[in-house]
Amino acid sequence: MSTGVLPDHALRAMIARGEIGAETPVLPEQLQPASLDLRLGNIAYRVRASFLAGRGNRVAARLPEFEMHRMDLGAGAVLEKGCVYLVPLLERLALPAGVTAVANAKSSTGRLDLLTRLLADGGAEFDRIPEGYAGPLYAEICPLSFSVLVRPGMRLNQIRFRAGQAVLTDAELARLHAEEPLVSGTPLIDGGLGFSVDLRPETGDLLGYRAKPHTGVIDLDRIAHYPASEFWEEIRSSDGRIILDPGAFYILVSREAVTIPPDHAAEMAPYLAMVGEFRVHYAGFFDPGFGHGAAGGTGSRGVLEVRCHEAPFVLEHAQVVGRLVYERMAAAPERLYGAGIASNYQGQGLKLSKHFRAG
Structure with a gap:
């Protein structure tokens, strides 16, 4: 595998191999030239504070410490300004050796001041997924300026995959x-x-x-x-x-x-x-x-x-x-x-x- 950011056709191959999986099939429009859009699942958990799983811990196991209530997104639900929510994503990963991932908010998400970060099991930092990671993905969402109405399948953040490091000096x-x-x-x-x-x-x-x-x-x-x-x-x-x-x-x-x-x-x-x-x-x-x-x-x-x-x-x-x-x-x-x-x-x-x- 060549060193660098993986392009769209490499992401399709990862999907075919099961390295990128999903509860429902990944849609063609999720694939960008150098990233994959991630989709919200069906449930949002209102939590009292932002948190990370921490090394050796699963996000789902830590969730009861912080959960206040949960909402079904099926008919649409409002995420209120100033509150923190955790939403399981439809996608999950089984990364091979040598491939890491980094996430970021989509452009429209950032322009709404909608803080959206990626969490994974065992994570000690947001938006960074190490090689070999196998497990679910979650979006932490905190609307900072506007309350927003969301539904399952909406794409607020995206993930980019790298083989090695190819940052230009x-x-x-x-x-x-x-x-x-x-x-x-x-x-x-x-x-x-x-x-x-x-x-x-x-x-x-x-x-x-x-x-x-x-x-x-x-x-x-x-x-x-x-x-x-x-x-x-x-x-x-x-x-x-x-x-x-x-x-x-x-x-x-x-x-x-x-x-x-x-x-x-x-x-x-x-x-x-x-x-x-x-x-x-x-x-x-x-x-x-x-x-x-x-x-x-x-x-x-x-x-x-x-x-x-x-x-x-x-x-x-x-x-x-x-x-x-x-x-x-x-x-x-x-x-x-x-x-x-x-x-x-x-x-x-x-x-x-x-x-x-x-x-």
């Missing part, structure tokens, strides 16, 4: 950028490809959005349904800076347009905790072809999901807020992001999740 990243520009402008390469925030847009003074604190429920099956103005406050500025309020959630956009070549994948990662009292969500897998000409892109901005911590913080135009870590693919995927698949964010700029419409 800074020198390799610089060579790749010289061969095929990965970002508009001069690249900042330091532990990945740095990107900054755009607070001086060319198309007006709209910088982003801030989630309103008291809103209705969002049904995750409703696309382009909710008026944005009922859930979001527009953020505008004439001086290229904004003050982030503690506890508030913002949708902003990167200054740079990003490209992911067809034979690579990337993941958004935090930059430095020392740069300020805020966090840019790293709820982002970037698939092969994102922003790439071969997949109908001309560079795509990175949408930034920003939450401020303890103190108000001034965020200024061109401030570096995150980085993209690039990895080689083990093989090229059969389909690229944006090319023949339902890719909602190819060629994107500042954009809310697909659930909202203008108004």
Whole structure:
């Protein structure tokens, strides 16, 4: 097996071998160019706190310590803002030696400030599955800004499989950028490809959005349904800076347009905790072809999901807020992001999740 991120056709082979299993067959639309969408099961457990199974422990065995009540998702159920839920997923794994997995929230999930993390038996950290793991998977879901209506089969997070490690060093990243520009402008390469925030847009003074604190429920099956103005406050500025309020959630956009070549994948990662009292969500897998000409892109901005911590913080135009870590693919995927698949964010700029419409 080649080293790198496993593409769609390799995931199909894993399904055929039973290394990826499910209570109901995996659907073709779950397969992305370099990841697999995971589906919610039929039951959600309201728990009093987030928890990890811990080494040698099963999640199901720890659940009675934290369970408050359970809900049948069959007819749809509301996950309330500020509460923590545990949902068994339909998929389970039996990973072979040499293959590990990492999970992340899907783009639309992150843009709703819907904290979604993967748990597994014996896990001492979220979103990381070691080689040889055999067992069930669970999603921990904590709606932070909006209450949401969910049903079985909804796909809130995704999982990426790796054979060995193929993260590009800074020198390799610089060579790749010289061969095929990965970002508009001069690249900042330091532990990945740095990107900054755009607070001086060319198309007006709209910088982003801030989630309103008291809103209705969002049904995750409703696309382009909710008026944005009922859930979001527009953020505008004439001086290229904004003050982030503690506890508030913002949708902003990167200054740079990003490209992911067809034979690579990337993941958004935090930059430095020392740069300020805020966090840019790293709820982002970037698939092969994102922003790439071969997949109908001309560079795509990175949408930034920003939450401020303890103190108000001034965020200024061109401030570096995150980085993209690039990895080689083990093989090229059969389909690229944006090319023949339902890719909602190819060629994107500042954009809310697909659930909202203008108004």
